[in-house]
Amino acid sequence: IKIKITNIDIPVAFASAFEGEIIRRKDMQVEFDGSRVDCAELVHTCDASEIEDHKITVIGPEVDEMEFGSKNSIAYVVKVAGKNMQSDFEPVIERKFHNYINCIEGVYHTGQRDMQRIRISIDAFNAGFRIKHIGEVLYASVKNEFDAVVDKCEVVIYTDPAECTRIRHEVAIPIFDKRDERLDTLTDESVDVYYSCILCQAFAPSHVCVVTPERLGLCGAVSWLDAKATHQLDPAGPCQIITKERPIDENLGSYEDVDEAVQKFSQGALEHVTLYSIMQDPMTSCGCFECICGIEPFSNGVVIANREYAGMTPLGMTFPEMASMTGGGVQTPGFMGHGKHFISSKKFMKAEGGIERIVWMPKELKEFVADRLNKTAKELYGIDNFTDMIGDETIAEDPETLVAFLTEKGHPALGLDPMM
Ligand code: SF4
Numbered sequence: 001i002k003i004k005i006t007n008i009d010i011p012v013a014f015a016s017a018f019e020g021e022i023i024r025r026k027d028m029q030v031e032f033d034g035s036r037v038d039c040a041e042l043v044h045t046c047d048a049s050e051i052e053d054h055k056i057t058v059i060g061p062e063v064d065e066m067e068f069g070s071k072n073s074i075a076y077v078v079k080v081a082g083k084n085m086q087s088d089f090e091p092v093i094e095r096k097f098h099n100y101i102n103c104i105e106g107v108y109h110t111g112q113r114d115m116q117r118i119r120i121s122i123d124a125f126n127a128g129f130r131i132k133h134i135g136e137v138l139y140a141s142v143k144n145e146f147d148a149v150v151d152k153c154e155v156v157i158y159t160d161p162a163e164c165t166r167i168r169h170e171v172a173i174p175i176f177d178k179r180d181e182r183l184d185t186l187t188d189e190s191v192d193v194y195y196s197c198i199l200c201q202a203f204a205p206s207h208v209c210v211v212t213p214e215r216l217g218l219c220g221a222v223s224w225l226d227a228k229a230t231h232q233l234d235p236a237g238p239c240q241i242i243t244k245e246r247p248i249d250e251n252l253g254s255y256e257d258v259d260e261a262v263q264k265f266s267q268g269a270l271e272h273v274t275l276y277s278i279m280q281d282p283m284t285s286c287g288c289f290e291c292i293c294g295i296e297p298f299s300n301g302v303v304i305a306n307r308e309y310a311g312m313t314p315l316g317m318t319f320p321e322m323a324s325m326t327g328g329g330v331q332t333p334g335f336m337g338h339g340k341h342f343i344s345s346k347k348f349m350k351a352e353g354g355i356e357r358i359v360w361m362p363k364e365l366k367e368f369v370a371d372r373l374n375k376t377a378k379e380l381y382g383i384d385n386f387t388d389m390i391g392d393e394t395i396a397e398d399p400e401t402l403v404a405f406l407t408e409k410g411h412p413a414l415g416l417d418p419m420m
């Protein structure tokens, strides 16, 4: 830990001791929630002439003007410039916002990209903490930690809902999409190394993500390219090279190298981790997974729920109920946290047959992944419009109705071997 900030100008404490602090609803002044309203967090590389160093701007209401206990929009754009800055470093800096904001006493942050959630406690508010102080923290932390690449930094924070909608949809999402597209040509077989990520050990001490080109970190924010950039920026940091020279079982995605790495980075808590199975030694989950998949025994398939989905699944569990069985950095065969983009990967549950096991997803998620998922299903199995065979909450919220629907559609999972 090389954070060397001594004097950030905020009215509450700032220290890694506060990183694991949780703000409960009854203790919160206001919250910001990207799963319900438009939010975004973004690092944007600019020309040095466009940036006024240490300028912090808030566009929209301050916490004082927000209703007590309310859910609000927030979008912050951290503009950076530096002659060694590369756009590959942007997502790496962005992912650290989670740690920076969590180090503020009385402030809590989860999620990333356009799905972050922040709570400000009543105590922090009463101590004088305001939106602009988030800007102070981001400015000081980015300048401190990334001084090798960031020479100038300016922060613009939007709380005006219309501006947040504009930043999210017109600025942030196109950038996120472009980043994701860069990965499309890479496969696990085409690279020589994978990367570990242990950024989430503050919350889940034994959690290790193994990040490969076809399997991004379960938070959805750390791709193989991001992990590579993280390693370049900080060779002793959270992302380390994992070689893949000693495969044990290519179908499971198990390697002696991977096992050794997870043993080391989990301080012995984990022994074996496979990359492509949810039944045999699945990867652990921390708490910030974008989605959870869990086995649905009546159809031999899996149900996937995303964090934004507030309803019921055919497993008889909501997302929070599934999350309570899955998180904490332990292996739970049959349940696994993962990123949204992993759903259309050829490596998704490859050991159990792959994406043809997917029998149910919330409608919104299904629409989000449809193009990519249909393309993968066509390539792997020759199935057209695979998503039309997958149930959602408008079709079924219980296993009987779901199986009837799958039978009618001739869903391939029904003909596969049971998973347990
Ligand atoms: Fe890293 Fe995994 Fe946490 Fe994402 S979920 S920050 S990849 S440890």
Ligand code: ZN
Residues within 6 Å of the ligand: 200, 219, 286, 287, 288, 289
């Ligand atoms: Zn996490």
